[in-house]
Amino acid sequence: MPMPNAKIDNQRMEKIVSLCKRRGFIFQSSEIYGGLNGLWDYGPLGVELKRNVKNYWWRVMVHERDDVVGMDGSILMNRAVWKASGHEDTFTDPMRECRFTHKRIRVDQIDPQSGTVMQFTGWHSPVWKLTGTFRVLMRPDEHIESFRRRVRRLVAENPLPDISPKRESRTAQPLKAEDIELLGEEKVSSVKDSFDFHPETGAELTAPRAFNLMFKTSVGATEDETSITYLRPETAQSIFVQFKNVLEVSRKKLPFGIAQIGKAFRNEINPRNFTFRSREFEQMELEYFCRAEQGMKLLEYWKEERLKFYENIGIPRSKLHVKNVVDEERAFYSKGTYDIEYEFPFGVQELEGVAYRTDYDLSQHQKASGKSLEYFDEDSKQKFIPHVVEPSAGVDRTVLALICEAYSEDEAPDEKGKMETRTVLRFHPRMAPIKCAVFPLLKNREELVAKAKEIVALLRPHMLVFYDEGGAIGRRYRRQDEIGTPFGVTVDFETLGEKDIALKDTVTLRDRDSMKQERVKISELVQILLQRVN
Numbered sequence: 001m002p003m004p005n006a007k008i009d010n011q012r013m014e015k016i017v018s019l020c021k022r023r024g025f026i027f028q029s030s031e032i033y034g035g036l037n038g039l040w041d042y043g044p045l046g047v048e049l050k051r052n053v054k055n056y057w058w059r060v061m062v063h064e065r066d067d068v069v070g071m072d073g074s075i076l077m078n079r080a081v082w083k084a085s086g087h088e089d090t091f092t093d094p095m096r097e098c099r100f101t102h103k104r105i106r107v108d109q110i111d112p113q114s115g116t117v118m119q120f121t122g123w124h125s126p127v128w129k130l131t132g133t134f135r136v137l138m139r140p141d142e143h144i145e146s147f148r149r150r151v152r153r154l155v156a157e158n159p160l161p162d163i164s165p166k167r168e169s170r171t172a173q174p175l176k177a178e179d180i181e182l183l184g185e186e187k188v189s190s191v192k193d194s195f196d197f198h199p200e201t202g203a204e205l206t207a208p209r210a211f212n213l214m215f216k217t218s219v220g221a222t223e224d225e226t227s228i229t230y231l232r233p234e235t236a237q238s239i240f241v242q243f244k245n246v247l248e249v250s251r252k253k254l255p256f257g258i259a260q261i262g263k264a265f266r267n268e269i270n271p272r273n274f275t276f277r278s279r280e281f282e283q284m285e286l287e288y289f290c291r292a293e294q295g296m297k298l299l300e301y302w303k304e305e306r307l308k309f310y311e312n313i314g315i316p317r318s319k320l321h322v323k324n325v326v327d328e329e330r331a332f333y334s335k336g337t338y339d340i341e342y343e344f345p346f347g348v349q350e351l352e353g354v355a356y357r358t359d360y361d362l363s364q365h366q367k368a369s370g371k372s373l374e375y376f377d378e379d380s381k382q383k384f385i386p387h388v389v390e391p392s393a394g395v396d397r398t399v400l401a402l403i404c405e406a407y408s409e410d411e412a413p414d415e416k417g418k419m420e421t422r423t424v425l426r427f428h429p430r431m432a433p434i435k436c437a438v439f440p441l442l443k444n445r446e447e448l449v450a451k452a453k454e455i456v457a458l459l460r461p462h463m464l465v466f467y468d469e470g471g472a473i474g475r476r477y478r479r480q481d482e483i484g485t486p487f488g489v490t491v492d493f494e495t496l497g498e499k500d501i502a503l504k505d506t507v508t509l510r511d512r513d514s515m516k517q518e519r520v521k522i523s524e525l526v527q528i529l530l531q532r533v534n
């Protein structure tokens with residue numbers, strides 16, 4: 001059962017966002033120009049983590065199965081695809097707009113507000129005179145004078161074009177808040193639980209309108225109706241439209257699946273919670289085609305498989321919730337949908353949807369394209385349109401869940417034995433960006449450095465390793481703990497056989513979580529580590 005009231009921990013989330021930037025997991029896109037809302041760049045460690053997620057998904061969903069093949073479709077497709085799939089007409093969110101700033105907000109994200117509705121019948125300034133009414137919510141703790149200043153500022157910065165103000169001056173100087181005189185101020189009512197005002201500006205909202213979430217673009221030299229298409233909002237559609245080609249070349253029999261990982265774009269109106277709701281993101285989708293009578297059973301099967309996947313990358317079952325999406329909330333063509341949710345620090349939120357989409361998608365494309373998308377069953381000699389079960393996961397949400405799950409603070413002794421707070425990312429070794437760090441105990445001892453570099457070269461073909469010779473060994477361990485490196489190898493004087501010849505060519509292998517060290521032979525290092533990180 002979902003836990004809508006799971007604890008919200010904003011402070012933890014702030015620490016995670018800050019660590020992500022500080023250590024190079026995730027940066028704001030175009031940061032030096034002030035960024036662009038809902039868009040993110042993955043830094044050196046983030047890109048490794050992301051690749052580990054995608055590679056493991058591909059391994060268990062494609063390589064380790066006989067019944068799934070992969071594909072990689074284009075992001076831009078013929079507009080007809082989006083007409084047939086229903087996206088052009090119905091991939092919308094109902095939105096309301098602040099009358100002043102035009103900031104949009106999704107109808108379902110407007111929280112109840114309280115305050116006093118103040119109505120103005122116009123305003124006057126050296127540049128404009130306006131008659132017409134507008135309403136702004138005065139908050140319960142707001143003083144009337146500061147409220148009036150706020151409204152004047154709102155008016156100065158965002159003159160209302162939708163009530164055609166009369167221009168009184170030829171030189172359209174920028175308005176100054178202090179020159180604005182508010183006319184006809186009237187207290188309308190006290191509201192509780194009002195849904196009519198923008199939560200940030202407090203100004204009244206327009207009536208709900210449907211906004212399409214797809215980014216429109218055009219292909220070719222001319223920009224007219226015929227060149228219009230969209231950046232794909234999901235990867236699934238290219239799988240449906242290539243169903244026949246893939247079926248023919250792979251010679252698979254039902255049930256079988258086609259998998260794809262790739263970028264998707266949605267002009268989300270309120271991107272939020274760090275990367276959770278972004279405008280550009282990656283999906284990992286499987287369309288698993290089957291006979292109608294297998295649909296509901298396969299929905300259960302894939303839900304369980306997907307839960308196992310998350311457990312295998314280090315997200316415990318206890319933090320995952322399965323929401324059985326009720327009839328009213330499901331797409332009309334779906335006979336059953338589960339949302340797999342995770343307890344993020346900002347609440348329980350969807351990681352993945354597993355949906356039984358019936359034969360809707362293939363039927364739509366068959367109808368619109370006029371090309372047969374039927375399957376011929378050799379045994380019964382029947383032709384029919386297959387049904388499909390779709391586990392659809394977000395790469396970025398999985399990465400975020402992994403970071404949130406891994407983040408922890410504990411106490412560990414510093415070089416002088418004094419306890420200090422240690423920040424650790426407890427990634428499952430399979431997911432950790434860097435698998436092993438290699439340290440010579442001292443950087444000014446040539447033999448130690450040479451041996452450590454030899455070990456780096458030994459491990460490098462098998463995994464991502466990091467060499468670090470700078471600073472005290474304790475500091476070097478901490479730096480790796482903070483980015484989640486599960487293993488550390490230290491080359492010391494025993495390695496050189498200086499203290500005990502029996503220990504020659506052995507190293508210490510340190511475990512990030514327990515901080516315990518074991519002595520292992522260099523010759524066995526690759527095998528030991530591979531067993532633990534795969």
Ligand code: GAP
Nearest residue numbers: 234236276277278281351352353392393394397
């Ligand atoms: N083909 C089905 C489909 O696209 P969806 O529930 O809209 O279904 C599937 O998306 C997954 O894609 C979500 O569970 C989520 O992990 C990811 N996703 C969707 N919108 C996203 C966004 N704006 N930012 C990040 N991930 C998103």
